[in-house]
Amino acid sequence: MSDTIERIKCLIIGSGPAGYTAAIYAARADLKPVMYTGMEPGGQLTTTTEVDNFPGYPEGIDGPTMMVQLQQQAERFGTEVRIGMVTEVNFSKEVGGIHKVTVDNSKEIEAETVIISTGATAKYLGLPSEQKLRGGGVSACAVCDGFFYKGQDVAIVGAGDTAAEEATYLANICNSVTMLVRKDYMKASKAMQHRVENTPNIKVMYNTEVDEVLGDQVVEGLRMVNNQTGEKTDIEITGLFIAIGHTPNTQIFKGQIDMDDTGYIITEGKSTKTNIPGVFASGDVQDKEYRQAITAAGTGCMAALDAERYLATIETSEEVSA
Numbered sequence: 110m111s112d113t114i115e116r117i118k119c120l121i122i123g124s125g126p127a128g129y130t131a132a133i134y135a136a137r138a139d140l141k142p143v144m145y146t147g148m149e150p151g152g153q154l155t156t157t158t159e160v161d162n163f164p165g166y167p168e169g170i171d172g173p174t175m176m177v178q179l180q181q182q183a184e185r186f187g188t189e190v191r192i193g194m195v196t197e198v199n200f201s202k203e204v205g206g207i208h209k210v211t212v213d214n215s216k217e218i219e220a221e222t223v224i225i226s227t228g229a230t231a232k233y234l235g236l237p238s239e240q241k242l243r244g245g246g247v248s249a250c251a252v253c254d255g256f257f258y259k260g261q262d263v264a265i266v267g268a269g270d271t272a273a274e275e276a277t278y279l280a281n282i283c284n285s286v287t288m289l290v291r292k293d294y295m296k297a298s299k300a301m302q303h304r305v306e307n308t309p310n311i312k313v314m315y316n317t318e319v320d321e322v323l324g325d326q327v328v329e330g331l332r333m334v335n336n337q338t339g340e341k342t343d344i345e346i347t348g349l350f351i352a353i354g355h356t357p358n359t360q361i362f363k364g365q366i367d368m369d370d371t372g373y374i375i376t377e378g379k380s381t382k383t384n385i386p387g388v389f390a391s392g393d394v395q396d397k398e399y400r401q402a403i404t405a406a407g408t409g410c411m412a413a414l415d416a417e418r419y420l421a422t423i424e425t426s427e428e429v430s431a
Contacts, residue, residue: 119141119142121143123144128391129183226391249352277305320332357397
């Protein structure tokens with residue numbers, strides 16, 4: 110462990126739209142933010158080939174380029190972006206307390222405020238053919254990428270409310286939607302099931318799983334297998350959407366901060382405040398409802414403003430005490 114402990118006014122854990130937006134606002138407020146990017150600098154958008162729904166890009170932009178530009182904007186105002194992984198945290202529960210953080214199991218940092226923007230990781234099936242075609246027709250976000258498959262035949266995997274909602278969304282813009290449900294029933298609410306059943310261009314395949322995603326550079330088809338009979342069937346599709354959930358990247362914060370039963374950080378009301386004074390959460394790490402780049406950026410802005418106001422309150426209290 111390093112002998113020198115660095116003191117930081119505002120530490121941002123994780124990159125992506127939430128982290129970089131927080132960095133832009135924190136830097137402009139003279140909080141001198143330091144960001145640790147984590148294992149996936151830029152977050153989920155670095156695996157997205159085309160971003161067409163983020164305001165300000167009339168011709169669209171690819172995800173990696175957008176993240177580079179956000180980083181450059183944050184650095185322009187003085188954010189120090191570091192490659193590294195926060196491996197341990199010890200948050201103070203006292204107002205004005207100092208939060209202790211370890212990076213890469215070696216470097217110790219003390220922070221007056223912490224903004225958590227570690228995001229969430231989409232769950233995939235884990236098939237080699239699926240992983241090969243991520244970004245080439247395999248997606249975990251129908252709202253993000255469905256537009257590119259307008260008028261085409263697609264498939265979606267999942268059985269919950271999110272899968273049902275995304276299937277009906279795709280049905281409005283695609284020619285047909287084949288929905289693969291692993292069991293002989295859907296987990297979605299009855300209302301969502303009825304919506305799927307009443308949508309004529311959605312075909313639900315029960316007891317059905319993905320055997321292989323077909324295609325070389327892009328998705329060209331899908332080989333399905335009935336898990337009861339073993340029978341395999343091929344269909345022609347151009348897009349495959351995986352809707353089996355997300356895992357919030359909050360493992361290192363467990364036991365330190367309040368979370369719901371699925372691991373998402375709980376924030377107070379409309380703010381980004383957590384139950385720990387001086388610790389704020391933004392982006393997909395606390396949002397399991399919208400999960401969009403633009404909403405993540407919005408909460409990143411909120412987190413920086415919350416951190417600025419918190420520090421101002423602490424400084425005012427210290428002046429009064431003096």
